[in-house]
Amino acid sequence: MSSKNKPGNDLFLYLLRLGDTSLVLSHRLAEWCGHGPILEEDIAMTNISLDLIGQARILLGYASRVEGKGRSEDDLAYLREERAFYNVLLAEQPNGDFACTMVRQLFISSYQFFLFEALQKSADETIAAFAAKSLKEVTYHLRHSSEWVLRLGDGTAESREKTVQAVNELWMYTRDLFDMDSVDRNLLTAGIAPDMNLVKEKWEQKITGVLKESTIPVPPSDAWMASGSREGKHTEHLGYLLAEMQILPRTYPGASW
Amino acid sequence: MKGNTPTPEKIMQALASVCDPEIPVLSIIDLGIVRDVKIKNNIPEISITPTYTGCPAMKVIEDEIREAIRKEGLEDVIVKTVLAPPWTTDWIGTEAKEKLKAYGIAPPEKSSPDKSTLFGSPKAVACPRCASSDTEMISQFGSTACKALYRCRTCREPFDYFKCL
Ligand SMILES: [Zn+2]
Numbered sequence: 507m508s509s510k511n512k513p514g515n516d517l518f519l520y521l522l523r524l525g526d527t528s529l530v531l532s533h534r535l536a537e538w539c540g541h542g543p544i545l546e547e548d549i550a551m552t553n554i555s556l557d558l559i560g561q562a563r564i565l566l567g568y569a570s571r572v573e574g575k576g577r578s579e580d581d582l583a584y585l586r587e588e589r590a591f592y593n594v595l596l597a598e599q600p601n602g603d604f605a606c607t608m609v610r611q612l613f614i615s616s617y618q619f620f621l622f623e624a625l626q627k628s629a630d631e632t633i634a635a636f637a638a639k640s641l642k643e644v645t646y647h648l649r650h651s652s653e654w655v656l657r658l659g660d661g662t663a664e665s666r667e668k669t670v671q672a673v674n675e676l677w678m679y680t681r682d683l684f685d686m687d688s689v690d691r692n693l694l695t696a697g698i699a700p701d702m703n704l705v706k707e708k709w710e711q712k713i714t715g716v717l718k719e720s721t722i723p724v725p726p727s728d729a730w731m732a733s734g735s736r737e738g739k740h741t742e743h744l745g746y747l748l749a750e751m752q753i754l755p756r757t758y759p760g761a762s763w
Numbered sequence: 764m765k766g767n768t769p770t771p772e773k774i775m776q777a778l779a780s781v782c783d784p785e786i787p788v789l790s791i792i793d794l795g796i797v798r799d800v801k802i803k804n805n806i807p808e809i810s811i812t813p814t815y816t817g818c819p820a821m822k823v824i825e826d827e828i829r830e831a832i833r834k835e836g837l838e839d840v841i842v843k844t845v846l847a848p849p850w851t852t853d854w855i856g857t858e859a860k861e862k863l864k865a866y867g868i869a870p871p872e873k874s875s876p877d878k879s880t881l882f883g884s885p886k887a888v889a890c891p892r893c894a895s896s897d898t899e900m901i902s903q904f905g906s907t908a909c910k911a912l913y914r915c916r917t918c919r920e921p922f923d924y925f926k927c928l
Contacts, residue, residue: 546902546912553904560817564846635847640816642849642928650903 516689517630518572519592520699522582523689523736525565526593529583530744531614532558533751534601543604550650554611557643564636584755588745589738596679598744602672605658605665609672611651612716617683618644620708624700633698652716659720666721673722681731683709689736767836771800774807777831784823785907788866791824795854798845807832808841812850814928815908852927864891869913869924888924890915900924 535555542548566579577585596614601607622644625637658665684706686694693699717724734740755761767773778800781791791797791811799810809828813821825842832840852871855863860870869891889896895917903926905912910923 546904549906549912550902550904553908556817556819556908557815558817560813560815564816631847635845635849639813639846639849642851643815646903646926 514572516692517698518569519689520693521565521569521572521633523592523594525562525569525582526591527597527614528558528565529562530591530593530747531597532556532562533747534597534599535607535611537601538607547604551607554647554650557640557647560643561636561640564640568632568636580755584752588740588748591740591744591748592735592738593744594679594735595682595732595741596676598741598747599676599679600743602675603668605668606672606675608651608654608658609669609676611647612655613676613680613683613713615644615648615651616709616712617705619648620705620712621700621702624705628699629697655716655722656720659717659722669720670722673717674725677725677729678732682733682735685733685736687736768805769802769807769835769837771802771807773835774800774802774809774832777835778809778828781824781827781831784820784827785909786863786866786868788862789855789859791828793856793859793862795850795856796824803841806839806841807837808843810843810845812845814850818908820907850928852925855925863925867891867922868910869922871925871927888913890918890920891922892920893918898922 532555535551535558538548538551539555540548542551562583563579566582570577570579570582594614594617596610599606599610601610619641622637622641625633626641628634628637655669658669660666684702686702690699690702694701714724732741775792775797778797779790779792783789783791783794783796786794794814796811796814797809798812799808801808809832811821811824811828821844828842829840853873855871863870869888872888887896888898888900890898890913893915895915897916898913899916901912901914901921903911905923909925909928911926912921913924914921
């Protein structure tokens with residue numbers, strides 16, 4: 507039944523994009539487990555990771571039902587290959603130092619905050635319920651990362667330098683968050699997905715505000731931007747992440763514990 | 764099978780014995796996790812909602828619900844997870860908040876996260892031990908997803924705060 511242009515296929519792809527972003531970022535944050543700079547932050551990052559895995563389960567579980575081919579949420583998470591993942595490029599970027607992780611988190615939490623805020627009004631009831639639920643948690647994530655970027659940017663010379671560097675390195679992945687292809691446009695017409703240009707405006711306002719307050723320069727508007735997540739084209743980092751995330755279910759198919 | 768017919772009242776009574784594994788002084792009824800109980804063809808259908816989307820206790824809670832229903836002599840039960848309307852700390856009753864406080868966890872203040880959660884300073888939370896309001900937040904994220912970590916400046920004890928959602 508489902509060909510590339512069927513509405514169900516658009517919805518399936520859209521759910522994978524949202525779900526994969528949560529899943530991949532969750533995995534990145536879990537890499538900090540036991541390595542946080544202080545105990546409280548170790549706990550904070552793994553808490554956020556847990557919220558994100560909760561998001562991923564809801565979204566991939568729904569994607570599984572929309573697809574209707576008997577692939578479970580676990581099959582989708584563990585048995586797809588790199589090119590079949592549609593997470594935003596920013597989510598897969600390595601943790602780097604703590605400043606880098608917090609800048610990445612600020613960018614993505616802010617993106618999720620305004621996206622989920624809009625998705626609360628989605629014509630798709632499951633997505634609307636998911637968005638209303640997750641927005642409450644993302645509010646805490648955004649506050650956490652905003653406060654850290656502020657503290658690091660307006661902190662010591664070293665913390666400031668690392669934060670400036672993180673912003674400059676990650677900035678090129680921020681346009682990819684808002685790219686729209688036919689899937690987004692079809693779902694926008696159907697009232698299921700929001701106009702990402704409107705989400706982008708709010709995102710820019712928030713980020714510009716936090717960076718200015720942190721005394722961090724906002725990168726120029728004509729900076730070079732990477733893209734490709736909508737087509738499953740990734741940076742070299744995703745393959746390694748998936749290798750680690752998927753090794754157990756691939757080595758021991760059907761393993762449970 | 765004891766051959767008894769389930770009623771929503773009996774089921775609710777059974778569910779009142781199921782506690783949150785992470786906050787054992789509160790039942791899932793106290794927490795507002797149970798959203799609906801229906802009986803369809805003599806089979807109880809229980810709708811529950813997660814406190815946090817990634818709450819690892821949900822699976823345990825579901826298993827304990829099945830166990831509690833089995834103890835009532837009923838073999839079959841359907842446990843459904845619903846997301847809308849989203850769970851809020853406002854569903855924790857006054858009595859339950861007192862139980863939390865007695866257990867050493869500062870209960871959530873009224874009202875859900877809003878712009879002030881996002882941009883404002885954290886709320887003044889009273890110490891559950893000495894009731895002093897001279898407290899400070901150590902971390903927004905505590906030992907479980909639903910708690911933040913605070914410290915009392917008066918009695919110097921750290922404590923958990925059940926944060927608003
Ligand atoms: Zn005290």
